Amino acid sequence: MEGDESDAKLYIKASCSICLGGRREGCFSNCPYCDVSRQTYIEASFNEVKDILGSTLKQSAKRELISYLKKDD
Numbered sequence: 841m842e843g844d845e846s847d848a849k850l851y852i853k854a855s856c857s858i859c860l861g862g863r864r865e866g867c868f869s870n871c872p873y874c875d876v877s878r879q880t881y882i883e884a885s886f887n888e889v890k891d892i893l894g895s896t897l898k899q900s901a902k903r904e905l906i907s908y909l910k911k912d913d
């Protein structure tokens with residue numbers, strides 16, 4: 841089902857929950873779950889997507905998105 845829009849997922853980059861963003865030491869000093877900046881990708885919830893779009897899109901982009909979404913109604 842690759843490419844099927846119904847399976848589309850959105851991800852955000854967040855501080856690693858395994859090594860706590862690098863605060864846990866010992867065996868977590870070389871954490872395999874995150875990158876060099878101690879961040880990892882996690883699936884974004886619908887509310888997270890709404891918050892990010894609401895706080896980052898310019899007003900013109902918000903209007904464009906709203907009219908695009910209304911086309912399906």
Ligand SMILES: [Zn+2]
Nearest residue numbers: 856859871874
């Ligand atoms: Zn980590």
